[in-house]
Amino acid sequence: MTNGIKRFAKLSAAAIAAAMMMTAVPASADLVIYSGQHKSATIAMLEAFTEETGIKVNTREGSSNELAHQIVEEGKRSPADIIYTEESTPLIMLANKGLLEPISQAALDNIPKEYRAEDGSWVGLLARSRVLAYNKNMITEKELPTSVLDLVKPEWKNKFAFVKTSGAFQVQLSAMIKLEGRDAAKAWLEGLKKNGKVYRHNKAALDAVERGDIAFAMINNYYWDKMAREVGVDNLNSRLYFMGTHDLGDLVTVSGAAILKTSKNKEEAQAFMEFATGEKGQAILTEMSAQYPMNPKVGTKGLKPFSELTPPNGTLDLGEYSDGKAAIELLQEVGLL
Amino acid sequence: MLAVLLLAALSSLPVLYVILRAQDAGWAYSAELLLRPRIFELLVNTLKLAAGATLLSCLIGVTTAWLVERSDLSYRKVWNAIVTLPFAVPAFISAYSWISVFPRLEGFYGAVLVLTFSNFPLVHLPVAAALRGMDPALEETSRSLGFGRIATFFKVVLPQLKVAILGGGILIALHMLAEFGALSFLNYETFTTAIFDQYYVAFNSAAAAMMTLVLLLLCMGMLFLEFLIRGRGYYATERKGSPGEIELVALGKWKPVALLFLVLLTIMAAGAPLGIITYWLLVGSSAALDLPDLLNTLQITLSFGLGGSVLAVIFALPLVFLAVRYQGKFATLADRIPYFIHSLPGIVVGLTLVFFAVRYAFVLYQTVPLLLIGYAMLFLPMAQSAIRAALVQVSRQLEEVALSLGKNALSVFMRITLPLIAPGVGAGLALVFLQIMKELTATLLLRPSGVDTLATKVWELTDNAQYAASAPYAAALILISGLPVYLLTMRSFTRSSKREKVFDG
Incomplete structure (x- = not known):
C-alpha cells in the first residue's frame, strides 16, 4: 500500500530538489549589500572591489527607503551587512535606531566631515543637486521660477512635474519642514499636488520634459547629465536650471553607505567602505552615474563644478527631520501616498 | 486533511496580516489611515x-x-x-x-x-x-x-x-x-x-495594510458575485437535444x-x-546583449516555474479530491478559499509572507522555498481546475471495485485515480508554470538576494527607461510564457467544443 505513496513522495521530492538545484542562486557571498543606488554604477564598483580584494558580494536591489525599513523589520537577524542608499535619510533613520556599526577611521578620513555622520555611523559617497530640467522650446531660463516655493502659485498650474516616491524629493520636503515649518511645508505640498503632474520615476519625468509633454520637472542633476553624455547636449531639447540663490530647489542630497551592527562580516564590510570612499571606487561611481564624488581627490567631468553649487543654508544636517519620517507622514496626510 | 488545514491556514494569512499590522500601529491610527x-x-x-x-x-x-x-x-x-x-x-x-x-x-x-x-x-x-x-x-x-x-x-x-x-x-x-x-x-x-x-x-507599513484591507474586501465582493452567477447559471448552458445547422448571418x-x-x-x-x-x-x-546573463536569468525563471508548479499540484490534489469525492461543506469551502488568494495582487501575498517569515519562520526568509510557497498560493486554482476537470471524468466504480478488493483509500488513489487523472495534472503543472514565468511583485519581495527572473529583469530595466536593453528579456518572456499560454488556451477551448460534438452525435 505504501508503495504508491512512497513513489509519489519520492517523485515530488525529486522534482522540488531538482528545481532547487537548478536555481542558480549565487554561491555563498562574503558580503550582502542592500543597495538602493543605481544598479549599473554600483555593480561596476563592486566588480572592481571583488577583483581587488577577492571578497565576493551579493546585492539586493530595491528603493533606499524600502530597504532601510526592511532592515528594521528584519531586526537582529537581517541578512544585510551593508546598506547603500540614494539619500542619507534612510541611513540616519537606521542610526537613530542604533542599528549601525561605526565605520573605520581609514574610510571616514577619505570624506570631508560635513558629508558623514559625526559618530561615524554612516559615510557619504556621492552627492547630487536637485534641479529643474526644462524644455528649452517651451520655456526660457528667464521665465523659470526663482524659487521652488513659487511653484504653488496659479501661474505654474500644469507646467511642471514631480516624483512623489523619489527619495530626493522627500529629502527636499524634509528640508522644507526644517526651514519653513510643518504647516508651511504642508501648504507647499498641497500646492504641488494641485499644480504639478505626478510621475512615478525621475527618468519618466525627464523624458516627458524632453518630449515636450510638460515644460519642466523637479529631478536630480545626474539623470540629465547622464543623458547628455550619452546623446550629446546639442541633440537634447531639455536643459538643467539651477536657481543659484541658495533656494530649496538647489538642495544637495548625499548618498551614502553604512555597516549594520548585526553584520557577521564586519572586516569585509570595513574593507568595502575603504574601497568605496577611496579614489578608485569613487572614480568608478562618478564616471558611471554622473553624480558628485564625496572624496575631494576625485574630479568630475562635464558636471557643473561642485564648488559652484548653491544649496540652501542649514540643510546639510536636517536635525530631527533627517530621518525622513515627517516627510512621509506629510505625503500621506496630503493624500499623495 | 492535513494538507487542507495547512492550506486554510495559509489562506487566512493575508487577513491575519492586516489585523496584526493594524494592531501594531494602534487601532485609532489604523482607522485614521483607512478613512x-x-x-x-x-x-x-x-x-x-x-x-x-x-x-x-x-x-x-x-x-x-x-x-x-x-x-x-x-x-x-x-x-x-x-x-x-x-x-x-x-x-x-x-x-x-x-x-x-x-x-x-x-x-x-x-x-x-x-x-x-x-x-x-x-x-x-x-x-x-x-x-x-x-x-x-x-x-x-x-x-x-x-x-x-x-x-x-x-x-x-x-x-x-x-x-x-x-x-x-x-x-x-x-x-x-x-x-x-x-x-x-x-x-x-x-x-x-x-x-x-x-x-x-x-517597505511594509500600516498604511499599506489598510489599503490591503479595502482590496481584500473588493476581491471578496467580486468573488461572491462570481459565486452567485456560477451557482445560478452553469447548468443552464448545458445543451440538451441535438442542434441543427446554425444559419450564418450574411454581413x-x-x-x-x-x-x-x-x-x-x-x-x-x-x-x-x-x-x-x-x-x-x-x-x-546600443545596449549590448548580455547572453550569459539572459541564459542565467532564463534558467532561474524556469527552475522557479518547475518548483512552484509541482508544489501547487501537490497542494491541489487533496483539495480537489475532497471536493469532488466527499462533497461536504468543509470540502467545498477548502476548495474555494484558494480562489480568494488567487484574486489578490502578488504584492499582497508577498508582503504577507515576508511579514510572517520575519516574525515566525526566519529560516525561510529570502529563500527559494518561501518564494515557491508564494507561487503555489497565488496560482493554486489553476492546478485545481485542471485536475478537477480530469477527476470528474474518472468513474467512481473503478475506485469502488479496488476498495472492495481490500485496498485502502490512499493506495487506490495512487494506483487507480492518479494515473487516470495524469493529463489533468499535467495541464495543471503547465498552467501554473506559465503563470509563474510572468509573476512580478511577489517575486520582487520574496526572492533571494541577487536573484532575477525574466519578469523582474524587464521591470528593473524598463524602470530606468532602458527599453532596448530590456527587449531580449521581454522577448524571452513572451516565447516561454506567452506563446505556450496562448496555445494551451486555444487547445482547451477547441477541444471542449469537439467533445460536445461527440456527445451530441
Missing part, C-alpha cells in the same frame, strides 16, 4: 478602471465572438485564433511596449485601452464557446414568430450568453484589481499601485466594416506590442 480621502480617491480610481476595462472588453469580446461564430466572414477559424493572440503578451509587457513608443497613452483612457486589448479574449473565448453550443432551434422559433435578426439577438441570443459574458467580465474586473506592472507604466493609480508605493517608501455591405474592425483590433492588441518589442530588439545594438 482618509486618499482611500476614497483610490477606490474611485480602481472601480473606474475595473468598470471601464470590463465593459469595453465585453463589447469587443461579444462582437468578435459573434463575428467568428455567426457571421459569414471568410477564414473564421483563422480569425478566431488571431483574435486571441493578445494572450501571448503579458499585460505589463504590452503596456511598456506601448508607453515606450506612445508615452502620451498614460492615464485613465490609456489604461482602459491597453488593458482591454490584453484582456478581452477572456470574454471572447467563453462567449464564442457559448454561441457554438447554443441550440439554434430557439433562434429559429424567434425568427418564425416574426422577430427580426436584431430583435432575436437581443431577446434570445444575448440572454443565453449572460453567464459567459458575466463570467469573463468578472475575471477581467478581478485582473484590474490585481494589475500592477501595466498600470505603473501607464501612470494610473489603483489600490495595487498605491500599495506598491507604500512598499517603495516604507453584406457591413463585411468591409467588420473586416476593418478585426484588422484594426489585431494590430492594436497583438501587432503593436509584438512589433514594438521586435523594434527594440533590432535597434538594441
Whole structure:
C-alpha cells in the first residue's frame, strides 16, 4: 500500500530538489549589500572591489527607503551587512535606531566631515543637486521660477512635474519642514499636488520634459547629465536650471553607505567602505552615474563644478527631520501616498 | 486533511496580516489611515478602471465572438485564433511596449485601452464557446414568430450568453484589481499601485495594510458575485437535444466594416506590442546583449516555474479530491478559499509572507522555498481546475471495485485515480508554470538576494527607461510564457467544443 505513496513522495521530492538545484542562486557571498543606488554604477564598483580584494558580494536591489525599513523589520537577524542608499535619510533613520556599526577611521578620513555622520555611523559617497530640467522650446531660463516655493502659485498650474516616491524629493520636503515649518511645508505640498503632474520615476519625468509633454520637472542633476553624455547636449531639447540663490530647489542630497551592527562580516564590510570612499571606487561611481564624488581627490567631468553649487543654508544636517519620517507622514496626510 | 488545514491556514494569512499590522500601529491610527480621502480617491480610481476595462472588453469580446461564430466572414477559424493572440503578451509587457513608443497613452483612457486589448479574449473565448453550443432551434422559433435578426439577438441570443459574458467580465474586473506592472507604466493609480508605493517608501507599513484591507474586501465582493452567477447559471448552458445547422448571418455591405474592425483590433492588441518589442530588439545594438546573463536569468525563471508548479499540484490534489469525492461543506469551502488568494495582487501575498517569515519562520526568509510557497498560493486554482476537470471524468466504480478488493483509500488513489487523472495534472503543472514565468511583485519581495527572473529583469530595466536593453528579456518572456499560454488556451477551448460534438452525435 505504501508503495504508491512512497513513489509519489519520492517523485515530488525529486522534482522540488531538482528545481532547487537548478536555481542558480549565487554561491555563498562574503558580503550582502542592500543597495538602493543605481544598479549599473554600483555593480561596476563592486566588480572592481571583488577583483581587488577577492571578497565576493551579493546585492539586493530595491528603493533606499524600502530597504532601510526592511532592515528594521528584519531586526537582529537581517541578512544585510551593508546598506547603500540614494539619500542619507534612510541611513540616519537606521542610526537613530542604533542599528549601525561605526565605520573605520581609514574610510571616514577619505570624506570631508560635513558629508558623514559625526559618530561615524554612516559615510557619504556621492552627492547630487536637485534641479529643474526644462524644455528649452517651451520655456526660457528667464521665465523659470526663482524659487521652488513659487511653484504653488496659479501661474505654474500644469507646467511642471514631480516624483512623489523619489527619495530626493522627500529629502527636499524634509528640508522644507526644517526651514519653513510643518504647516508651511504642508501648504507647499498641497500646492504641488494641485499644480504639478505626478510621475512615478525621475527618468519618466525627464523624458516627458524632453518630449515636450510638460515644460519642466523637479529631478536630480545626474539623470540629465547622464543623458547628455550619452546623446550629446546639442541633440537634447531639455536643459538643467539651477536657481543659484541658495533656494530649496538647489538642495544637495548625499548618498551614502553604512555597516549594520548585526553584520557577521564586519572586516569585509570595513574593507568595502575603504574601497568605496577611496579614489578608485569613487572614480568608478562618478564616471558611471554622473553624480558628485564625496572624496575631494576625485574630479568630475562635464558636471557643473561642485564648488559652484548653491544649496540652501542649514540643510546639510536636517536635525530631527533627517530621518525622513515627517516627510512621509506629510505625503500621506496630503493624500499623495 | 492535513494538507487542507495547512492550506486554510495559509489562506487566512493575508487577513491575519492586516489585523496584526493594524494592531501594531494602534487601532485609532489604523482607522485614521483607512478613512482618509486618499482611500476614497483610490477606490474611485480602481472601480473606474475595473468598470471601464470590463465593459469595453465585453463589447469587443461579444462582437468578435459573434463575428467568428455567426457571421459569414471568410477564414473564421483563422480569425478566431488571431483574435486571441493578445494572450501571448503579458499585460505589463504590452503596456511598456506601448508607453515606450506612445508615452502620451498614460492615464485613465490609456489604461482602459491597453488593458482591454490584453484582456478581452477572456470574454471572447467563453462567449464564442457559448454561441457554438447554443441550440439554434430557439433562434429559429424567434425568427418564425416574426422577430427580426436584431430583435432575436437581443431577446434570445444575448440572454443565453449572460453567464459567459458575466463570467469573463468578472475575471477581467478581478485582473484590474490585481494589475500592477501595466498600470505603473501607464501612470494610473489603483489600490495595487498605491500599495506598491507604500512598499517603495516604507517597505511594509500600516498604511499599506489598510489599503490591503479595502482590496481584500473588493476581491471578496467580486468573488461572491462570481459565486452567485456560477451557482445560478452553469447548468443552464448545458445543451440538451441535438442542434441543427446554425444559419450564418450574411454581413453584406457591413463585411468591409467588420473586416476593418478585426484588422484594426489585431494590430492594436497583438501587432503593436509584438512589433514594438521586435523594434527594440533590432535597434538594441546600443545596449549590448548580455547572453550569459539572459541564459542565467532564463534558467532561474524556469527552475522557479518547475518548483512552484509541482508544489501547487501537490497542494491541489487533496483539495480537489475532497471536493469532488466527499462533497461536504468543509470540502467545498477548502476548495474555494484558494480562489480568494488567487484574486489578490502578488504584492499582497508577498508582503504577507515576508511579514510572517520575519516574525515566525526566519529560516525561510529570502529563500527559494518561501518564494515557491508564494507561487503555489497565488496560482493554486489553476492546478485545481485542471485536475478537477480530469477527476470528474474518472468513474467512481473503478475506485469502488479496488476498495472492495481490500485496498485502502490512499493506495487506490495512487494506483487507480492518479494515473487516470495524469493529463489533468499535467495541464495543471503547465498552467501554473506559465503563470509563474510572468509573476512580478511577489517575486520582487520574496526572492533571494541577487536573484532575477525574466519578469523582474524587464521591470528593473524598463524602470530606468532602458527599453532596448530590456527587449531580449521581454522577448524571452513572451516565447516561454506567452506563446505556450496562448496555445494551451486555444487547445482547451477547441477541444471542449469537439467533445460536445461527440456527445451530441
